[in-house]
Each structure stands twice: as C-alpha cells, then as structure tokens.
Amino acid sequence: MMDSQEKALEMGMTEEVNNVEANAVEPQNASQVETPAGADNAQSDTGANIERPVYTSKKDILARVKEIAHGEDVPEKGEVDYLKTVFYKLHVAEREAKLKAYIDGGGDAEAYQITPDEDEELFKAEMGLIRERRARAFKEQEEEKEANLQKKLDIIEKIKSMVTSPEEANKSYKEFKTLQEEWKEIKNIPAGKANEIWRSYQLYVEQFYDLLKLNSEAREYDFKKNLEKKTQLCEAVEKLAEESDVISAFHQLQKLHQEYRETGPVAKELREQIWGRFKAASTVINKNHQQHFEQLRAKEEENLVKKTALCEKVEAIAAEENKGSGDWEKHTKEIIEVQAEWKTIGFAPQKMNVKIFERFRSACDGFFTSKAEYYKNMKEAYKANADKKRALVEKAKELSESTEWKSTSDKLMALQKEWRTIGVVPRKLGDQLWEEFNSACNKFFDARNAVNAGQRSEEHANLEKKREVIEKLKAIVADATENVQENVHKLIEEYNSIGHVPYKEKDRIYDEYHEVLDKIYKELNINVARRRLSNFKNKIKNVAEQGGGALDTERARLMRQYETMKSEIQTYENNLGFLNASSKKGNSLIDEMNRKVQKLKDEMNLVCEKIKAIDMQNK
Template identity: 65%
Template sequence: MMDSQEKALKEGILEGTAVENAANNACAEPKEEAKAEVKPVEEANTVAEATEDAITKNEEADKSDKDLYKTKAEVLDRVKELAHGDGPLPKDEIDNLKTVFYKLHIAQKDAKYKEYIDAGGDPEHYQIIPDDDEEAFKAEMTIIKEKRAKIFAEQEAEKEGNYNKKFEIIEKIKSMVSSPEEANKSYNDFKQLQQEWKEIKAIPASKANELWRNYQLYVEQFYDLLKLNIEAREYDFKKNLEIKTHLCEAAEKLANDDDIISAFHQLQKLHQEYRETGPVSKDLREEVWNRFKAASTIINKRHQQHFEELRLKEEDNLVKKTALCEKIEAIAKEENKGASDWEKHTKEIIEIQTEWKTIGFAPQKMNIKIFDRFRATCDDFFGRKAEFFKTLKEKFSENASKKKELVEKAKALKDSVDWKNTSDELIKLQKEWKTIGMVPKKLGDQLWSEFLDACNHFFDARNSANAGLRNEEHENLEKKRNIIEELKGLAEQVGDNAQEAVQKLTEEYNSIGHVPFKEKDVIYKEYHDILDTLYNKLNIKVAKRKFNNFKNNLKNVAAKGIDALDNERGRLLRQYDSVKSEVQTYENNLGFLNSTSKKGNNLIEEMNRKVQKLKDEMELIKQKIKAIDAQNKEE
C-alpha cells in the first residue's frame, strides 16, 4: 500500500533538490558592465524558473491540508481540463495535482484495507482492485506529458531561430563598426537594430553569454566611433544615465523585500532592462555599474543564504528521521507475549509514523535510504503482527471446539440424580474447562453461559433434594435477623469495644445453621452490607474479614457431614473458574482495544480496574480452598 506514496515522495525529493542546485548556481554575482559578463536574460529566466520550481516543491509538503481538491474526481477533472484545453501547462500545478491525487488514492486504498480487516478479513487474501480513476489519471497525464514535450520542442526551435536573428544583428553592427566614416550615416539603422534586438526574446542558454558579449562589444565600439554632434551624444548619454540610475534605485529597494524569491525574480528583470539600455558617458560607466552590481550582490547573497538554510533544515530533518528509525526499531525488537502487547506497540508505531509525516525532506542522497529503512521496520513489524493474529484465530477455533464438547457433556449430566458421581464428573469438567485457552468474546460468553447454566441446574437440584428440616431453618433465620439488628445498633454508634462486639456477633452468626433457600440471598446481603459498613468504620479489610469468617465457619460446615467440605470446595472451584473466565474475557477484550480517544482511555482504565478486582477475588478464593484442604487434613 505504500508503493505509490513512496514513489510520489521520491519524485518530489529528487525534483526539489535538483532545482535547488540550479537556483544556487544562479546566485553568482554579475561581472562588470564594461566586460559584458552579466548573465544574459535567457539564462536568468531559466534559473528563475528552476528556482520557482524548487520553492514550489519545498512548500508543497507544508500546504497539503490547504489543497483545493477534496476528491480524486475533482483532481481528474482539472487534469482533463489541462490535457484537452488550449491554455498553458504550468509544471508546479501539474506536480501538485499528481501529489494530491496519489495522496487521496492512497488514503482511499488504506481505508478499504482497514474496512476489510475490521470486518474480519484475512490480510493474506486481501486483493487490490484496479482503480479506473487511476488509469484515467495516468492516461490524461500522458497526454499532458506529450503536449509539454511538444511545447518544449517548439520553444527550443523558437530559441534557436531567435539566436540566428540576433547573430545576424551582431553581424550587421559589426559591419557598421568596420566602416567608421559611415557611423553617423548608419545611426538610424543602428537604433533600428537595437530595437529589433530588444524585441527578440529567449535564446538557448548555452549560447547566451557568448552572444551577449559579442553584441555588447560591437555596440560599445559603435558608440565609441559614432561621430554625433556633442549635443546629441550628451543627450543620449544623459537619457541612458537617468534610466540606469532608476534601475539602481529599484535594485536597492529590493533589499528590503521580505519575499526573497520574488526579489530575485524582479532583479533578473532589472538586469535585462539594464543590458538593453545604451551606455552612459565613459567617466560614469564604472560608477553606475558598481552601484547596480552592489545592489545585485545583496539580493544574490540573500537568495543563496535562503537555499543554504533549506539545506541545513534538510540536514536537521535527517537527524530527526534517523532518531525515529532507531526508536521504531527498538519497539519492533520488543517481545510481544499477547494481543495486548501487539496493540500497545502498534499504537506506539502509529504515533511515530504520524510524527514522521510532520518532518520535511532529508538531503537528496539520504532521503530515499532513510525512508526505506523506516518502511522496512514498519513492514516487518506489521507482517509479524498479521502472522500472530492468524495463528491466534486458529487457536481460538480449536479452543471453541473443545469448549463446545464440554458444554454438551454438562448438558447431558444436568438432569442426573446420581448426586455424588455426577458432582465429581461436573467438577472434573470444570477443571478441564479452565485448562482451555481463550475464544472470541461473543462466542466465549455464550459457551460459558450454557456450561454454567447446566452445572448450576444440577447443583441447585441437588441442594434442593438435600435440604434439611424447614423449621430449624426458619429458627436459624430469626436468630440471624436478631444478630443483624444488633450489628445495626453497633453501626449507629461505634464504641471502643465495637470490634470485639462485632467479632463476637459474627462468630455467633457463623455458628447458626442454614436458613430457607429462598431467604439465603436476602439475609446474606443484609448481613454483609451491615458488616461492610462496620468494617469500613473499624478500618478492617474486607478480604481479611471474609477469610476469617469463612475459616471460623469451616468446623461448622465439617460437622454437617463428610461431604460438606467437599461440596463447599467444589462450589469454590466453580466460583474460581467463573471469575478466572471473566478475567480472561476482559483481558482478551483489552487486547483488541486501543485508546484512540479520551473515551477509549476511560473504557480501558475501567476494564483494568475490574480485572484487578476480579484477581483479588480469585486470590481470596484460593486462600479459602487452602483453608478447606487444611481442615480436611486435620479431620
């Protein structure tokens, strides 16, 4: 999914750096006018275009969120308009359209892939469907490329023709210079040739310097030989001086322009006008040129410094990207023991990827290498993650089959009246259940509910069949209610001996036998609610209190029969398995969650609290089971 994105990134970096180098070469100071070493306008225009491209490329990365195009269809419509219209084909707009299109295209592909994965799809079987918009876009871009190539060829042919025209003008002026006696008579022809020279536009950059030097040489020779009357000559020099002084002032003002690139382009136009303006008197030529050259030097240095700062920024970006590579490589090396670890590390890597996108280009020679290093680590991590969850899915399926078998066995035993053997068999099934790993939450909850219902159905029926005398249970109920009332009285006013009184009443309460089955939950809740209130006031830990109460009651339970302790132990084992299964369910769910929002964070925190509470309850149950084992050993 990253090939197109990488390609767009590579193209942007390569073009941007190449153009920047061309722009830097344009920063050289022009030589003295007398030697005609100022860069010709054709070369300056080429450099200005290159510089403009460089700025466009470097700024595109920072304005992606400001694009006018929100869909691929909008981009495609604009590309078609350019491909089939008669208007200009600006390179910066075309490059931006390409970047925006593939940005939207990649986002669309990623969204489809994510939708497929979220729906439970297998990453290895995911297939990328060819995109008609992308094929249409490529076709239109081919048309644009061909049109631009044709325009470029026509422009080059035109430049070559312009060069021949200017060369002919130089030859004509050269012939005038060779006949000094005819200079005055040829003055009007000379001015006409100058005007024709100005009207001829761009020529090949490789020939510009040599052509300009020859032109300037013979123009100055003509002026030197020209035997105009003093008034006409001085008037011409004065007029040229006024123009060049104005150009010097305009160049000096550019030093205060905050837009360095715009100032550089304006300077090229001033240079063109300066070259096309005739000479001033010999005694002022050096002075005027030095003034214009000094103003140009300031702009050129600022322009050069601008690109040096860009290079320094690219170096800084390389340092930042190298640090991110090291950081993501360290995360990728960490061990992933379960789904929660994979999701935790996935979140960290996505955060680093987001930070990576905020960093601009690195230097050209390293930009592709550093990107390949970063992408290789990401691909390796997500490839291993996909393999892990594929294996996990297979394990879930295997665990689900095992639990379904246990459910069927429990359902087959739930109506049995062979209390002892069936109890042992169900307890055996419960032990086997807890050895089986996790399954998906929805199916796991369903299977556990069916298994638990079958077990509870049998044990409830067994408990009902083994119920004791009802009168004794009602008497026990009344006794327990009286103790609860006494505890309520203690809760209203806690005295110094309250703890001893509570301990005595709890021992008395625990010594009382069973109550009617229908009342046991109500009286149990009422008793423990008042105890919770008392223990909170007395700063007694609930866990210790429950365990002490349970331990104190063991002898009473053992006195009820040889199976009483075993029954209680079986009940605790079922309770332990139930709590453990609930813990596994929560932890499994946590492995599939990620905290992409504040609400998500709150949900994870709440689930973690529940898990810890359930684990504390499991520890208390284990202590109770150990106490029963100790009591059995004592018996």
C-alpha cells in the same frame, strides 16, 4: 526522455537568464556579475514559495487534474508534482486504513487483496494527458528557441555590417535602433548558446556606439536615456534589499539583470560607475540569497538529527517484546505518534534525505510486518480454539436432552472443565459460542432440578428424622436404664429404615450418628462385660463342684475362641492396610471396620478374663 523534456520546459527561461548573468560583460574590462553560490538550488526551488491549496480528498485533486489536462494553459510542473504527491499520500493512507481495519477485524494480512481504485485509474489517465501536453509544449518551445536563435544571429550580422566605419554607423542609426527593439522582443533561445550570443551582440553594439560620431546629439540623447533607465534599475535593485522574501527578491533580480543588459550603453566615462552601483546592489541580494540557503542547510542538518532520533526511537519500540495484543496495540500507538511527529519535520540534507527515510520506513515496516504475523498466528489459534468450542457446544446440545441425571451431570461438568482449558477466541464469536454452550448446559440442569425437586424435599424430611433419632440416642447415653440395649437396637433399626438425606449433609449426619453410637457401645460393652464375667465366675464354681474335668473342657473351648478372635482381628487389620481413605466412601468403610476390630478386641479381653478365672479356680 520525458523527464528531461519536462525539466527543460520548466527551467528553460530561468537557466538562460542565469547563464547570461554569470558570463555577460557590461562594458569591456568591467567586472563580472557575481553568481550566488545557491543559484543551482534556487532553480530547483523555483515555485517553492508558492502557496498551494490544501486538498483533503482525492475527488478534489482529481477535479483539479482534469481542469489542467483539458485547459488551454501549459501545465505547470510544480503544481502537477504537488497534486501527484498529495493524491498518492491520501491514496496510500486510505489503503493502509482499509488494511488495518481488515486485520483488526481478524483478517489475514497475507490473504488481503488490494481492490482496484477507480479514482486512481482516472488520475493516471488524466496525468497521461498532461504529460502529452507538456511534451508537445516542450517540443514547440525548443523549436521556438531555435527560431529565436536564428533571429538574433541575423540581427548581430546586420549590426556587424554597420560598424565598418563612422560613416556607415551614422547612416544606419535608425536601422540600428530598430534592430535593438527587435532584439528586446525576441525571448528564449537555447541555453547553451545564450552566453556566446550575448557577448557577440554586446561587442558589436558598443563598437557601433563608439563609431557613432557624426550624429553626436542622437548618441548623447541615447546615452542620457540609457543612464536614466540604468539608474532606475539600480534603485530598484537597492530597494530589493528590503524585501523579506529573499527567494522572490533573487528572482526579481534576474529580471532586472535582463533589463539592464537590454538597455543600451551610457557615456564611456560613466559605464564603470553605473555598472559598479548595479553590481554592488546585486551583491547584497545575492548574499542574502546565499545566507538563506546556508540557513536552510543548517536547518536540514538539524532535521537530520531529529529524524535520526525518531529512527532510533522506532527501532527501540520494534525491538521490545510483545506479550499479547495489549502490547502490540500500545506499541502501534507509540509508532503512529512518532510517524505523526516525523511529518512535522522538514527535509534533511539531499544526500541523506532518502537514506534516513528508508531507515525510518524500514523500522516501521519491520514492526508492522511482525504485527501482521502475530495476528495471523493469533487468527489461526482463534480458529483452532473456536473449532474446539464448537465441538463442545455440539456435545452439550446432544446431552441436553438426556434423562440420565447422574452420568450426564458428570459428562457436562467435564465439558465445562474442558471449556475453561481452551484459549480465547474473538470476543463477539466467543460470546456467541458461550451463550450456546451455557444454554445447552442450563437446559439439562434445569430439567434435572425440576425432576429432583420433590426428591430433595423428601431428603430434607429424612434428615430431620435422623436428627431426632440421634437426639434420642444422646438421651440414652445421659440417662441409662435397664433396657438400654433393647432401646438402642430399636433406635438403630429406626435410623436405618430412614431414606436418603441431602448429599451435602450425608457425611456430617453420618459422623454425628456413629459418634453417639460409639459412646453408647463403649458404656454398654463395659457394663455387659462386667455382668458376663461375674456370671461366668459364679458358673465355674458350680462346674468345679461337679468335677470330672469340666473346667478343663471349658478352658480349652475358651482358648479356641480366643485364637479365632485373634486371627479375625489380624485379618481385619491387614485389610485396613490396603484401603484408600482419600474418598469419603473409603473413609466411612475404614471407620466401620475399626469399630468391628474394637468390638472383637473387647470380646477377646473378656475371654482372657474368663480363662484367668478358670485358672484361679483350679488353684
């Protein structure tokens, strides 16, 4: 009900003028005034060319709304609607900015609560006052229209009573002129009655003038003045053709039509001519007005094409895969740019304007809903990751005071490895947690390094001592003497008595030491074996001279020794098959066992040579 009242209040006068124009008859049998095809649109666009102030804050809009609500003038609907539109545009933009800041800060979009806005509440209250004032004004205007209608009906009845005869017309001329002036002073009447009242009034006025014969001079004078007035109106309409603002020209034309109708008739022989001139000039304005709306409709169709392309663009962006926050922010920026472009495009055709906007908004809302869901899930993942990292921080802090250097080092390194497997958290919180975790680890390792500083110095000294022993062993290999074996044993004892070396150098010095020993043993074993075999051969000659089966006894002893060594070698080789050489410690053990096996094989070969020597002696 309120909407219809506001519309009627705003459009009352315009509607009455348009209806009168569309149906009024100037003289009898005269052509009708052309009503432009865009007349209905013209009404809806009333005030469209009014330049409105630009508002950049809700406070400024609220101040203007208060001024209107508490002023004396009737609130103008166009301005009220404009203020309402701009206020809520700023209000929604402000609310969306707060929501975006909340989400960007890690907030949950579903848990976000819209806080009451004091400006909005004040705005609604003032708009309520404006609606009440407009409702009162509408009611008063309707009452005034009904009163005006009755006044015009009374005037028509009075004129009607004057056109019964020429005598009555002549007697009532002055009264008739007074009634005409009164008619001009009466403003709006109900739009539905306007055409009927105007035709009735025009009919009896013309009849009065046709009966007015006795006072021909007065009648001719009236005809002359009316012709001058209508000629001026024709010139005014013809000049309107030069007006660049066709909307303004059209509305001025309505006023000129009203003046033309309220101007009395001209001489009967000139009525068609002056009316034809006025109508022709009006047709030019109406055609310009119609062309304007045809161009406007063409522009709206062009806008529809542009907006459809933007809808497709947003839909394509929304359909793209987002692999991470970078993609979401990139696509958000692209959609915001499209939204900014959308705002630069005017209206689409009325039947499609809402539909195309709904399509665009749906695509945008779909994207931002998915984005909110992504950040909600990411927030949950951040929380889980943060909880895991906090747990590691607590464990690291507990271990930071430990003095179990080896075991605690292993535990902390395991925690560091686990830390790297946990996903990301918000940067600020992540930096804070890493600082706490790293500080706890550094506290332990700094304490351990301080305690082990002296030990490392001793290990480096031990490394130098072992290198000196290795150099002496290398010298023995290069310059063998009679006491080689004794010297080698002394150096081995010296090497074994030296303590630990740095961990990183342990394997390298071990390999270097055993490499030179292997070379010494190889040379030493060959020489010793040769001497021992030569001594054995001399010994069995003496045993053979003694007789009594001594050689057979020695041969049986050597055979038992051979079998024992063979079995022992077999055991070592079987054990080697079960050892794992993946660790450095396992590899060292294998090397040591291989040396023992090789030594046993060398000893077994010597026993074989001794057995062969006995067999040769028995021959």
